[in-house]
Amino acid sequence: MKLKSASIYLVESGGIRPVILELETDSGLTGLGEACIAYGVGGTGTAGMLKDIVERYMNSGLDLLRIEALWTEIYDHGFWAKGGGPIVYAAMSAIEQALFDIKARSLNVPVYELLGGRIHDWLRTYCNGWYFGCTRDEDLPRAAAKAVEDGYDALKFYPFATILPDGRLRHPSYRAASDRSVVQRSIRTVRDLRNAVGPDVELMLDLSAGLTPDDTIRFCQAVEPFDITYVEEPAVPGDVGALVKIARSISQRIAVGERIYSRYGFRDVLESRAADILQPDIGNTGGLLEARKIAAMAEAYSMKVQPHICASALSTAVGMHFSASIPNxxxxxxxxxxGRIPGHVDVLEDPIESSVREGFIPVKDAPGFGVHLRRAALEKSVFASFSWQ
Known part of the structure; x- marks a missing residue:
């Protein structure tokens, strides 16, 4: 089985820019991977890094089944992976995922079988994006209640963010050092959400390192009566000292990981014991195997793991296979x-989102990731293509 072609897609999709890799073999099998730098800036840089890596390391003579050998080759000799950040690791993640998809399809098994096999048949999920369509804070309680009516008993939100008139979120500037109103407004928002959804729905708060540690502590202490399941990214990623300070001062559990890259980046967080839940993003931390190693490290510290998902529907499918295979x-x-976002592009023919029932994802048993691209919707999104014939 040889590599025949590769296509890199940079998709303009309602304010986010998914970066997707499709590999095709001479036997007709295809594999998909996603570099999860879909929001913020960096999509073009990630697509460019992916192009550079494909040009240098991938060709028709590549042994497509030696996935970790290729990953290690890029890590050891690509230079920027050692101590690197999201651009290089996201590109490596997309390549690794696509190779796993090909390998699993060639064996006619789901990807999770290559990660040790399925442990969980159903995956509990929390709803993010339930606030899409809101244009002001006053809209939030009604939208949260509607998500609960749709079957979700766990919701995540960004209390420090401002809702812009077009519905997008804007996080605080300058860590809101001179704007005390941010904390007070955020406390009111959390109170209103709790009142809207009742006592039995879990609320997770993503703080996105938006405030200074002292204001973060003040906020977390103030929302204790509202039974918050965890706070996410309460400190700047990499500032373990600030994370420790916050953890010692608040009652809520702490989740971190979406902006930490590779097992090496998670090591200090684990050793600090300042976090309770790790959230590696499979599309920017190095891929499935790297996330699996991070999960094993977390297991040794008796910590929970949940994949960070915030890109296209492909990242949800990849996350399903990872989640199904880890004990913690x-x-x-x-x-x-x-779909509420104007300009959104559905990149898959068969996304798993539509299969969710009462807040649970049924783990599919289709070969590979079990999903396929909507090529007709991506014709104008080709960033680069390669052919080896």
Whole structure:
């Protein structure tokens, strides 16, 4: 089985820019991977890094089944992977995922069988993006209640963010050092959400390192009466000292990981014991095997793991296979309402989002990741293509 072609897609999709890799073999099998730098800036840089790596390391003579050998070759000799950040690791993640998809399809098994086999048949999920369509804070309680009516008993939100008139979120500037109103507004928002959804729905708060540690502590202490399941990214990623300070001062559990890359980046967080839940993003931390190693490290510290998901529906499918295979899985992020965003592009023919029932994802047993691209929707999104014939 030889590599025949590769296509890199940079998709303009309602304010996010998914970066997707498709590999095709001479036997007709295809594999998909996603570099999860879909929001913020960096999509073009990631697509460019992916192009550079494909040009240098991938060709028709590549042994497609030696996945970790290729990953290690790029890590050891690509230079920027050692101590690297999201651009290089996201590109490596997309390549690794696509190779796993090909290998599993060639064996006619789901990808999770290559990660040790399925442990979980159903995956509990929390709903993110339930606030899509809101244009002001006053809209949030009603939208949260509607998500609960749709069957979700766990919701995540960004309390420090401002809702812009077009519905997008804007996080605080300058860590809101001179704006005390941010904390007070955020406390009111959390109170209103709790009142709207009742006592039995879990609320997770993504703080996105938006405030200074002292204001973060003040906020977390103030929302204690509202029974918050965990706070996510309360400190700047990599500032373990700030994370420790916050953890010692608040009652809520702490989740971190979406902006930490590779097992090496997670090591200090684990050793600090300042976090309770790890959230590696499979599309930017190095791929499935790297996330699996991070989960094993977390297991040794008796910590829960949930994959960070915030890109296209492909990342949800990849996350399903990872989550199904780890013993310390906690809950999976899920965006069921992307369709509310003007300009959103459905990149898959068969996304797993539509299979979610009462807040649970049924783990599919189709070969590979079990999903296929909507090529007709991506014709104008080709960033680069390669052919080896």
């Amino acid at each position: 899985f906690y809950i999976q992020e899920h965006f069921p309402y992307w």
